[in-house]
Amino acid sequence: xxxxxxxxxxxxxxxxxxxxxxxxxxxxxxxxxxxxxxxxxxxxxxxxxxxxxxxxxxxxxxxxxxxxxxxxxxxxxxxxxxxxxxxxxxxxxxxxxxxxxxxxxxxxxxxxxxxxxxxxxxxxxxxxxxxxxxxxxxxxxxxxxxxxxxxxxxxxxxxxxxxxxxxxxxxxxxxxxxxxxxxxxxxxxxxxxxxxxxxxxxxxxxxxxxxxxxxxxxxxxxxxxxxxxxxxxxxxxxxxxxxxxxxxxxxxxxxxxxxxxxxxxxxxxxxxxxxxxxxxxxxxxxxxxxxxxxxxxxxxxxxxxxxxxxxxxxxxxxxxxxxxxxxxxxxxxxxxxxxxxxxxxxxxxxxxxxxxxxxxxxxxxxxxxxxxxxxxxxxxxxxxxxxxxxxxxxxxxxxxxxxxxxxxxxxxxxxx
Amino acid sequence: xxxxxxxxxxxxxxxxxxxxxxxxxxxxxxxxxxxxxxxxxxxxxxxxxxxxxxxxxxxxxxxxxxxxxxxxxxxxxxxxxxxxxxxxxxxxxxxxxxxxxxxxxxxxxxxxxxxxxxxxxxxxxxxxxxxxxxxxxxxxxxxxxxxxxxxxxxxxxxxxxxxxxxxxxxxxxxxxxxxxxxxxxxxxxxxxxxxxxxxxxxxxxxxxxxxxxxxxxxxxxxxxxxxxxxxxxxxxxxxxxxxxxxxxxxxxxxxxxxxxxxxxxxxxxxxxxxxxxxxxxxxxxxxxxxxxxxxxxxxxxxxxxxxxxxxxxxxxxxxxxxxxxxxxxxxxxxxxxxxxxxxxxxxxxxxxxxxxxxxxxxxxxxxxxxxxxxxxx
Numbered sequence: 001x002x003x004x005x006x007x008x009x010x011x012x013x014x015x016x017x018x019x020x021x022x023x024x025x026x027x028x029x030x031x032x033x034x035x036x037x038x039x040x041x042x043x044x045x046x047x048x049x050x051x052x053x054x055x056x057x058x059x060x061x062x063x064x065x066x067x068x069x070x071x072x073x074x075x076x077x078x079x080x081x082x083x084x085x086x087x088x089x090x091x092x093x094x095x096x097x098x099x100x101x102x103x104x105x106x107x108x109x110x111x112x113x114x115x116x117x118x119x120x121x122x123x124x125x126x127x128x129x130x131x132x133x134x135x136x137x138x139x140x141x142x143x144x145x146x147x148x149x150x151x152x153x154x155x156x157x158x159x160x161x162x163x164x165x166x167x168x169x170x171x172x173x174x175x176x177x178x179x180x181x182x183x184x185x186x187x188x189x190x191x192x193x194x195x196x197x198x199x200x201x202x203x204x205x206x207x208x209x210x211x212x213x214x215x216x217x218x219x220x221x222x223x224x225x226x227x228x229x230x231x232x233x234x235x236x237x238x239x240x241x242x243x244x245x246x247x248x249x250x251x252x253x254x255x256x257x258x259x260x261x262x263x264x265x266x267x268x269x270x271x272x273x274x275x276x277x278x279x280x281x282x283x284x285x286x287x288x289x290x291x292x293x294x295x296x297x298x299x300x301x302x303x304x305x306x307x308x309x310x311x312x313x314x315x316x317x318x319x320x321x322x323x324x325x326x327x328x329x330x331x332x333x334x335x336x337x338x339x340x341x342x343x344x345x346x347x348x349x350x351x352x353x354x355x356x357x358x359x360x361x362x363x364x365x366x367x368x369x370x371x372x373x374x375x376x377x378x379x380x381x382x383x384x385x386x387x388x389x390x391x392x393x394x395x396x397x398x399x400x401x402x403x404x405x406x407x408x409x410x411x412x413x414x415x416x
Numbered sequence: 417x418x419x420x421x422x423x424x425x426x427x428x429x430x431x432x433x434x435x436x437x438x439x440x441x442x443x444x445x446x447x448x449x450x451x452x453x454x455x456x457x458x459x460x461x462x463x464x465x466x467x468x469x470x471x472x473x474x475x476x477x478x479x480x481x482x483x484x485x486x487x488x489x490x491x492x493x494x495x496x497x498x499x500x501x502x503x504x505x506x507x508x509x510x511x512x513x514x515x516x517x518x519x520x521x522x523x524x525x526x527x528x529x530x531x532x533x534x535x536x537x538x539x540x541x542x543x544x545x546x547x548x549x550x551x552x553x554x555x556x557x558x559x560x561x562x563x564x565x566x567x568x569x570x571x572x573x574x575x576x577x578x579x580x581x582x583x584x585x586x587x588x589x590x591x592x593x594x595x596x597x598x599x600x601x602x603x604x605x606x607x608x609x610x611x612x613x614x615x616x617x618x619x620x621x622x623x624x625x626x627x628x629x630x631x632x633x634x635x636x637x638x639x640x641x642x643x644x645x646x647x648x649x650x651x652x653x654x655x656x657x658x659x660x661x662x663x664x665x666x667x668x669x670x671x672x673x674x675x676x677x678x679x680x681x682x683x684x685x686x687x688x689x690x691x692x693x694x695x696x697x698x699x700x701x702x703x704x705x706x707x708x709x710x711x712x713x714x715x716x717x718x719x720x721x722x723x724x725x726x727x728x729x730x731x732x733x734x735x736x737x738x739x740x741x742x743x744x745x746x747x748x749x750x751x752x753x754x755x756x757x758x759x760x761x762x763x764x765x766x767x768x769x770x771x772x773x774x775x776x777x778x779x780x781x782x783x784x785x786x787x788x789x790x791x792x793x
Contacts, residue, residue: 397755
């Protein structure tokens with residue numbers, strides 16, 4: 001493997017292969033290996049769903065993740081002793097990019113990139129032994145119990161209460177915006193265990209079994225007609241003390257650790273590259289007065305704007321990955337990855353909806369579900385684009401809104 | 417050009433606002449959308465009784481002879497409540513086309529009944545590959561004795577399934593993108609050979625893809641001169657663009673109000689989030705976008721009935737560009753400032769965002785109208 005010099009990420013881009021990094025021979029070999037693996041293991045059906053934003057089933061995610069596990073590629077970001085790959089930053093980047101380009105469903109982050117690092121850093125040996133292998137094998141589906149109706153950007157004001165009662169906590173409260181909770185059997189959850197002192201110092205981090213009395217999952221319909229987020233009601237839910245991660249009232253610290261971990265995936269560079277490719281294909285198919293939209297100078301310049309932003313984003317991602325492998329945490333600047341990453345993603349959805357012109361109007365939510373076999377209205381590529389545009393407005397809201405990300409940078413980097 | 421409403425316009429605006437406030441809240445609208453045909457026929461009757469359907473129709477045909485500004489006033493109020501009744505399809509496009517292209521006999525036969533709310537029209541014009549080019553017509557009408565035989569496909573025909581008649585554009589001469597050779601027909605929706613596939617649109621309206629398979633239309637149903645319809649269509653669509661902008665102005669007004677209310681009431685960090693200057697400034701940007709777009713819209717509405725073709729084009733396209741930009745800013749920021757709540761189907765803001773986005777995506781988006789404007793600077 002090549003030695004990763006500190007300025008190595010600044011390698012230039014090939015002109016012939018737009019948006020491709022110049023790779024070293026061994027990296028090219030690795031890329032080909034990943035590409036072949038994705039091609040072999042992703043069916044046309046799943047590839048299409050991933051690319052178009054049609055709904056992926058639980059099984060679609062799980063079958064892919066199980067193949068990744070068998071190959072040993074489920075957790076590239078983990079330390080090798082827990083089942084990580086030991087890849088260089090460039091390899092991790094290539095891996096993400098090839099998975100996205102090949103239409104692999106995104107690996108569900110709640111387990112492998114969110115709760116796992118917290119368990120590794122602060123969990124008990126028993127928790128590590130039990131949960132980490134199960135996460136690698138996708139035997140559990142995790143969801144995140146953070147936000148509450150009254151606690152969004154101001155997460156530390158959360159009120160879901162956990163009261164210690166012998167060897168377990170009794171938990172009462174409501175979580176919201178819980179993505180894919182309908183599939184989950186486990187939730188990592190921030191709860192209030194103390195009202196003393198600073199609000200941040202009365203929060204604990206619990207692992208909650210979703211399949212028990214008192215846990216109710218209620219879907220929330222969003223503006224695009226989908227139901228991927230939920231309210232989760234917790235009524236006298238019993239959580240054994242051994243399911244608390246780390247110390248009582250230290251949950252906020254762990255949650256912050258989680259936020260500072262593996263931030264590069266939120267930038268979704270590979271996914272955005274794949275979507276730009278799709279945008280170009282669609283813009284080549286759409287015609288106005290006999291000329292393809294892709295040859296329209298104004299439209300090309302808008303694509304160029306986004307591609308340039310994406311190149312800048314990719315460069316920052318590579319730098320952060322490089323720092324990470326040198327043992328340096330990403331630091332609060334990683335918030336830029338979230339801001340720019342979501343801006344790029346949203347920018348692409350805007351150009352997609354522009355590209356399809358009049359066919360942004362029809363709305364047949366069932367057409368995005370499994371088993372819908374009717375003829376599409378208008379071109380096949382059009383049907384999911386408008387819903388996707390509206391759905392993707394969530395990206396600048398979730399995971400700490402982009403305003404909160406700017407607050408973090410202002411405070412932690414600029415010292416305001 | 418006047419920049420204030422007349423007394424009549426003030427009254428019209430108040431009564432239409434009152435209707436939206438009393439009879440068209442978010443829940444009512446939701447129920448209406450779910451009904452057969454996607455609108456409420458009782459509301460349509462009410463619009464007729466109030467004279468709203470007659471507004472732009474000439475007095476000699478049972479109308480009120482109102483100006484484009486008058487209709488804009490009404491549509492701005494409709495926009496405040498996202499009214500889904502087929503005013504654009506039936507009146508702004510249908511009745512206006514009939515009025516501008518039809519002969520005296522045709523106008524006397526249909527316009528009074530449209531004004532009374534008894535006849536519904538829908539404009540079957542856009543085709544699957546036409547994008548924003550109004551002259552991109554492949555549908556063919558071939559003369560056969562006293563009739564025309566029509567074959568072709570129409571796309572995203574709003575309110576087609578409830579229409580009694582289509583005003584249909586077809587090519588009687590020339591090639592797909594030619595300006596010459598387009599003719600308008602009044603086609604009963606019950607004609608044989610019409611196949612319709614209807615669906616909801618993302619902004620809560622209804623539309624259809626329509627196949628015309630050898631549909632026979634009597635030659636007396638030709639509207640206006642043969643081959644010369646492009647000019648009528650362009651004029652009526654230009655007016656429709658301005659009136660869509662007026663509807664958007666109303667929608668933006670509500671979207672800004674909803675957002676400002678939300679951030680004044682939503683508390684985080686122990687205070688209303690609206691107390692943060694960063695959010696106040698963004699609300700101010702939204703308000704400004706609305707004000708500029710609305711001002712330009714009324715200017716275009718005032719100009720459209722009197723100006724020459726290139727002045728009209730500039731006025732219309734400028735208004736549509738400004739509306740597209742403002743609608744996008746207000747829609748996106750409206751959601752963002754509502755946070756997660758803005759993403760839910762139960763909150764009105766998302767529905768305003770969707771309508772604003774779709775108004776941009778009809779009869780030419782920002783890019784299209786910017787180019788059109790740029791051609792005559």
